[in-house]
Amino acid sequence: MRKLEISMLNQQMHTDLIYAIAESEQRYTQQLTRIALDILKHRKEKPILLLSGPSGSGKTTSALRIEQLLEGWGCAAMVLSMDNYYLPESQTPQALNEHGVVDYESPYRLDIPLLNEHLERLSRCEPIHLPVFNFAKQCREPGKTIQRRPNELVILEGIHALNPQVTGNAGAFASCIYVSVRTRLQAEDGALLHPSKIRLMRRLIRDRFFRGREPVDTFRLFESVSRGEHQYIMPFKHRAAYQIDTFIDYEPSVYRSILLPDLLNIADTYPDYAQYADIAAFLQALEPVPQDLVPGISLVREFIGGSTFHY
Numbered sequence: 001m002r003k004l005e006i007s008m009l010n011q012q013m014h015t016d017l018i019y020a021i022a023e024s025e026q027r028y029t030q031q032l033t034r035i036a037l038d039i040l041k042h043r044k045e046k047p048i049l050l051l052s053g054p055s056g057s058g059k060t061t062s063a064l065r066i067e068q069l070l071e072g073w074g075c076a077a078m079v080l081s082m083d084n085y086y087l088p089e090s091q092t093p094q095a096l097n098e099h100g101v102v103d104y105e106s107p108y109r110l111d112i113p114l115l116n117e118h119l120e121r122l123s124r125c126e127p128i129h130l131p132v133f134n135f136a137k138q139c140r141e142p143g144k145t146i147q148r149r150p151n152e153l154v155i156l157e158g159i160h161a162l163n164p165q166v167t168g169n170a171g172a173f174a175s176c177i178y179v180s181v182r183t184r185l186q187a188e189d190g191a192l193l194h195p196s197k198i199r200l201m202r203r204l205i206r207d208r209f210f211r212g213r214e215p216v217d218t219f220r221l222f223e224s225v226s227r228g229e230h231q232y233i234m235p236f237k238h239r240a241a242y243q244i245d246t247f248i249d250y251e252p253s254v255y256r257s258i259l260l261p262d263l264l265n266i267a268d269t270y271p272d273y274a275q276y277a278d279i280a281a282f283l284q285a286l287e288p289v290p291q292d293l294v295p296g297i298s299l300v301r302e303f304i305g306g307s308t309f310h311y
Contacts, residue, residue: 001184002245006286048154048173049156049177052159055225058179077152082110084132084133085131120170129143162176162178162239177241181196182195197276198251203222206303248298256286
């Protein structure tokens with residue numbers, strides 16, 4: 001587990017902010033490049049790439065960046081989202097918890113037979129009719145027919161991509177990647193910020209900008225999301241041949257001006273604030289970085305908006 005001292009981070013920002021941002025981005029890019037090159041070598045026997053990670057880990061950007069690298073080297077690639085394979089709540093009774101309430105993190109929300117059939121067909125370059133799931137209406141809508149070409153790579157990203165209950169049949173023709181935050185921020189007194197809190201920062205900002213959620217609503221949701229991660233995602237990360245630390249060193253400095261005022265506003269009113277007070281404390285210790293300095297290709301843009309990618 002990597003540690004990054006806040007004092008060192010602030011010093012880097014003071015010394016040469018533009019260079020510090022570029023260096024942070026390069027660290028992430030180098031990980032992607034190394035993995036993409038290895039995937040390229042094995043594309044004939046492993047034409048499918050399964051990419052998983054917990055909420056706020058940057059799965060989508062990582063998948064799109066790998067696709068971009070591969071295509072830049074002349075290798076055709078396409079990214080598919082596992083979200084397409086969700087089923088309506090009425091069709092997934094096995095996803096109910098012990099209280100009879102839908103467990104939205106359960107892999108049984110997925111159309112597992114169809115997903116496995118499609119992965120096998122894609123591995124053989126056979127056409128599939130890709131479904132589209134409308135989460136707002138909780139229904140499947142007409143999709144499109146796609147077909148993998150010879151030597152083309154397919155990247156399937158989703159929280160359950162490494163779960164053998166979901167993609168267990170794909171091991172013979174698929175490589176696996178696990179992405180998450182693997183860096184801990186360290187305060188002056190030696191206190192460490194758990195990587196899950198970085199992911200929570202990302203989620204708080206994305207929920208605010210794109211879903212209109214207040215921090216307290218995200219906190220409540222994140223509790224069940226975290227339970228699902230420990231039950232359905234993290235036990236299977238050992239299946240991954242590749243792992244990526246998606247932490248971008250300067251990202252908390254960008255989040256400071258966006259997130260800190262909202263957190264301080266609920267400090268005296270939200271009963272469970274103590275669980276998340278460390279986020280505000282670490283943000284207060286950081287020097288702010290303006291949003292407009294974040295490159296359009298950056299993973300940070302997945303959460304603050306303005307990305308060159310379409311999510």
